[in-house]
Amino acid sequence: MKKAKQAAKNTSSPEKRPELIDFSERLRVVIEHLKIEKKNFAQAGGITAQSLSGYLAAIREPGASSLAGWIHTYNLDINWLLTGQGEMIRSPSPSSVQVEPLPEKVRIMREYVSMMKELHATDEDIKKGLNAYMGVSENKDKSTYGNTEPPSSSGPSRIHEGQGEFGKKDY
Incomplete structure (x- = not known):
């Protein structure tokens, strides 16, 4: 016991x-x-x-x-x-969101513009496609942001561009 x-x-x-x-x-x-x-x-x-x-x-x-x-x-x-x-x-x-590097996005956008021009797309259609790729809404009824034409200039704007020639016309 x-x-x-x-x-x-x-x-x-x-x-x-x-x-x-x-x-x-x-x-x-x-x-x-x-x-x-x-x-x-x-x-x-x-x-x-x-x-x-x-x-x-x-x-x-x-x-x-x-x-x-x-x-x-x-x-x-x-x-x-x-x-x-x-x-x-x-x-x-x-930081958990996957983001494509900017150069890759620029390359894709350039290829898109080139392809659309070969298909004789209008500038408006190209703009819509680029906006869709970047996730920018085209609904003009809800917002006035971005609905005005930019001021005319003598050439392409390079303010936000790196050493590449994104704004250069190559067509």
């Missing part, structure tokens, strides 16, 4: 760490919000389901690599995860 009591003492569960209780609750909220299985959440953090159970029970805390895995995989806000401040899910950052 004495041995059974001694064995029970040695296998008692670790105590919760008060400083981890809020963090463990936030982890639980994330898993519920994402509607994912705990084993999948553990995998994203590069840990076992058993380790995750320790985090959820506020017994242990995850390392930086686990936090980074969750933040990257589920777009979580690290500030919210660690402190509870801010939003749980990060807004997409401008």
Whole structure:
């Protein structure tokens, strides 16, 4: 009987760490919000389901690599995860948007203009196509921005152009 009591003492569960209780609750909220299985959440953090159970029970805390895995995989806000401040899910950052390099866009636009001129398209059709490529709206009823003709000049404007000759007429 004495041995059974001694064995029970040695296998008692670790105590919760008060400083981890809020963090463990936030982890639980994330898993519920994402509607994912705990084993999948553990995998994203590069840990076992058993380790995750320790985090959820506020017994242990995850390392930086686990936090980074969750933040990257589920777009979580690290500030919210660690402190509870801010939003749980990060807004997409401008740096996460893929943008074509400017020289590539200029090359594509030049090819488009050249092709459209070969097809005898009107300048208005070419302008509409370029505006569509650049994501500029053509709806003149909603805005007056850009609806006036630019002042006439003696030649092409090179104000915003680099060393290339984008404004040069080559036709």
